[in-house]
Amino acid sequence: MNRSGRMTPDAELRRMSEERPPYYWQSLDFPKLIEDYPPPPAFFRTVYRMPHAQLRELQERRFRSQIARAWEIPFYQRRWRAAGLEPGDVRGVEDLAKIPPYTVRDIRDSIARNPPFGDFMGVSPQDGRRLPLVVQTSGGTTGLPRPMLYAPQDREIMAILGARRLVMHGVRPGDLVQVTRSLGLPNGGFHVREALWKYTGAVPVMTGSGNVTPTRRQIEIMKAWGVNVIVGFPAYLRHMAIVARDELDIDPRGLGIRSLDSNLGVEDRKTIEELWGAPCHDFYGAHESGMIAADCAYRDGMHIQQDAFVVEILDPETGAPAPAGGKGNVCVTTLFKYSAPLIRYNINDVSAIMPGSCACGSTLERLERIFGRSDSMVKLRGVNVFPEAIGALIVEDARSTGEYFCVVERAGKAGHDGMTVMVEVADPSVDQNAFHRDLERRLHEALAVRVAVQPVGRGELDRYTGVSRSSKVNRLLDKRKA
Template sequence: MERPHYYWQALDWQKLTRDYPPPGLFEQTTGRMSGDEIRALQNERFLERVADAWKFPFYRDRWRAAGLEPGDISSIDDIEKIPPFTSDDLKAAIERDPPFGDHQPGSPAFLTENHVRILTSGGTTGLPRITLFDANALEVQGIQSARGFWAQGLRPSDIIQITYTNSLANAAWCTLSGAFHWIGAIPMTTGSGIVTSSERQLQYAKAWGTTAWFTRAEYLARLAQVAQETGFDLHQLKTRQVHSHIGPDADGSRRRKLEEAWNAPVYDNYGTHEIGAIAFECREKSGMHLSEDTVYVEIADIGTGEILPPGRTGNLIATSLYRSVPPIIRFNMRDLLALYPRETCGCGLCTQKLSNFRGRSDEMVKLRGTNVYPLACMEAVSRDPRTNGEYICVVSHEGEGLSRRERFVVQVERRAGEIDAETLRIDMEAALHRDLGVRVDVEIVDPGSLAAHTGLGTQNKTKRLLDLRK
């Protein structure tokens, strides 16, 4: 006779909090480990994950093709012997063995016997990419998020307004778990603008006393714009801090504008669908602390794949130290960041740190011999007060035969219809030339006209590239 499975029985909760300390414990334990201590812990967990991975055809076939056999990887020092993979390889794994792929367990017995959640990533064309999450993965990702929120000032008395939608995407669930399960703050899951309009978001925040926000920087700017258009005073809110993903912001101007608008500190975080919220700023705002007991990070050269020394920007390659459903061993995220050595921060934590997010290498466009990244346009667009910060890069082909070439156009929304489009276009082309190192065309469009392409206010991620070459 089939019986219900109770979630509280899915984990040894005391062991979980010993292995992956949540806020209040993290700062006194793994958050202060010496370099040798954290390396030993990473090595132990890495070897466990490698043993898990050998059970799946995805890893077994790839590793044997690279000349590896079980036992060849004897420590984390051997990690570079393992070939990295990308999301394209995961898509191929799902095509080979639908619906879950040959990289993760998907048998009826496993799905029946375990608490499993289906979450997805991607899906711009075709079905999104499925990732299975067991109870351990769900709770560790909640702990990762909570560590960052706590370091940024979130406390049990806070009401945190979450403007990511609780959907098949993972970000909102991580936030909900981190704030609710592992801090005891009060979540208000308003979702994106398509779920709760921007005007209502602000009304709820005022009426119900929101003190913290979790939102993308783009949507934070959009809410500030709506407040200005409707005469809503953001400074009347009780906002104490904003937890966000700021994106490219080399000179800090984007953060400063947001903090001035909201009259509160804005903190940066980094995470991905598969590995969770692995890096977070503290109140020092001096780089993002890496949750080193949950992930091992390498930075690789975009072209050669060579592992780069500290401080150099390249593709982030992540190895999850806690996931066995599925194992994640050397996943090339194609996110551009830099990694910095371990040091004791003014907040007391001693960890490696990540730089701010600097773009995606798979969105790179080669334009007259220069690598151009759509997210690199963000700073120039955001700096100009005549824009509302919204833009999209449109890449297409023009001409035929030998005269065929790529055209790169940055469409930029002006803040209001009365702003002179031609003057703004000329100034924006000059600013982008300085930032990108190559000339691009600019088209000025009216406010709100790009939302259908960028997904602002309707999706958890904002698109900055529209590729019409295919």
């Protein structure tokens, strides 16, 4: 110490050497990790084709240790004790139904009670003294985004799970992969970078979303460098192709793109595939969980990474497991996480487990496409409407750019709920009256409830949706809730 009570540089350096946290490479047993969670190509010889009984046995073993870890975390201790559970009550996957599911609301509540990181993770930034941590967040629409601290084992296994998805989607060693997902607090872009760079042999090109690298520049880079694969949100993949074609006079089909990687949700892959002349692959995951499922070359449902997750489909009304093949909320349990294991996390996305097996020969169960968010679902005169499903119908019509925005309001003395769908027309030559009439009829047929269509000019919806600037695209304004 010097006279001011501060440590001298030498003393500080000595203390730092004594307290040095483990380096990243020391924090994991990498050979064991690779054996336990095989990255591609070993994944395709092992987990991808593992007999059901063996897979089940693997899940059970990992499940028991994941439950033991969860009992160390205040969030679960509190919730599970309140539900009358004691350690030892949950012995295997079969006992899952004893555990109360939770949603993002419970995570927000955990953060509000224990700011700023909540009590659901079991680690805090101070734990950086004993293991290397990194924080990323959800996309975040209102208020502060939800943080997630990743421990080395979480981050590394998530990178492997992500690499499996990318290779299933056609990424090969030596490819140049343009990653147009956000490069900031949200996990999207960084996760893909780690997966590509560490476990695929492909080279990530981190252009980020349109507000990091303007769309025209994205296309110039793609063309000049010879990019083979693009990773991006469906709306942005469409937007890029249209900018290339109409503003830069570059045919996106001539750019040599071999594969597109997107989280399609309810969006229609056909339009995107036609624009780029390449297959568009789907996946499903969240920043809390990592890559849950991804489709294979057959693009017929998404294979669940069952060595890392147990996925249940729950009836949205009762919370009970949906009947086999039935639609319901995706509820996920992780089998590999140290920080913030998820035990029955109801993501509130509606999907189903597909019956039968895939032509690719994988034994992994498949999740059907995502039909929509059960919490963005709009109840319109007694009918459940997903704004995303409206989008899927709109992109089928070549007279539109595929861009849309829904406004719900209560109107008239009787207080009728009505929805107006604003839709961009592709170009001024479109007969707006015919377009308006045809689309209203099509939506009425498909949704079983009448909505109003309002055609608008190209680019006019960007200020509502944020497609050109952000990776979080808005599709709905519900004025009844305002």
